[in-house]
């Protein structure tokens with residue numbers, strides 16, 4: 001082997017090493033400098049070189065080895081930094097965006113519907129005196145009508161005039177409070193949305209729920225105004241074509257009193273083969289013309305002014321919306337995110 005030959009072989013190996021780019025650095029090290037690597041094979045050729053050239057070949061080999069070593073280091077370095085780099089082609093991590101609880105959304109929507117026709121949203125205490133919850137609403141102490149309300153009482157001494165403190169069983173406690181706030185001067189157009197509490201718990205009742213209460217007091221207010229307001233709400237909340245219906249009922253604080261139904265959006269109010277409503281209608285709550293005694297309790301002369309009131313549960317009203325199909329309202333308060341994230 002001549003001098004040109006071994007110099008060429010050394011250079012060939014080096015240029016081969018210099019062209020490496022996609023193999024892993026560890027594998028390249030084995031391939032070139034490993035025990036059975038290419039460099040080892042090359043140096044074995046020294047046996048075939050005439051004695052007087054052995055030194056020069058040895059030097060050539062050393063040079064080649066250190067150049068290969070340099071190249072490998074460079075590749076190692078390069079691969080380390082690309083690994084640490086962010087891969088911009090990966091899909092990004094989505095930041096979780098929260099939203100209002102479905103019942104808060106419903107409250108917003110309900111409030112806005114009434115605000116559009118001049119109702120004024122207010123909030124009154126959710127823990128209130130017996131006086132506002134019952135007595136001022138024409139339910140004197142010991143009146144049997146109170147038993148219907150499944151009341152939670154707060155264990156404190158009763159106030160001399162206002163009586164015991166209770167968790168509000170309905171938002172009707174806002175009626176006389178609103179009359180007082182407005183210094184007994186109609187017009188009144190109130191929408192009171194608040195938490196309410198009753199001793200009850202099953203698929204359609206939770207101990208804590210929400211109600212919204214409408215109260216309108218002015219000169220010449222009659223049942224047509226009530227019915228018109230209910231129809232307006234039905235169409236606004238459930239969609240065009242939804243109707244309201246009032247049926248005779250009894251509340252101590254309204255006279256006459258009604259139960260309010262809305263037509264079923266699934267069967268369009270026909271009730272034919274409808275598993276959702278059976279009759280074409282869904283009962284939602286109570287309403288009526290404000291009882292003269294309630295107006296009196298609020299300092300308003302019932303010979304001059306009349307009014308209507310209505311009130312019912314937000315949860316129930318909301319679950320009757322198209323496409324919701326929620327058969328257990330306790331789910332709203334279960335803290336189950338899988339359920340809540342759907343809204």
Ligand code: PHE
Pocket residue numbers: 169170171172213251254285286287288309310311312
């Ligand atoms: N407060 C009654 C209830 O909770 C509903 C109602 C409100 C009835 C206003 C008449 C007038 O059932």
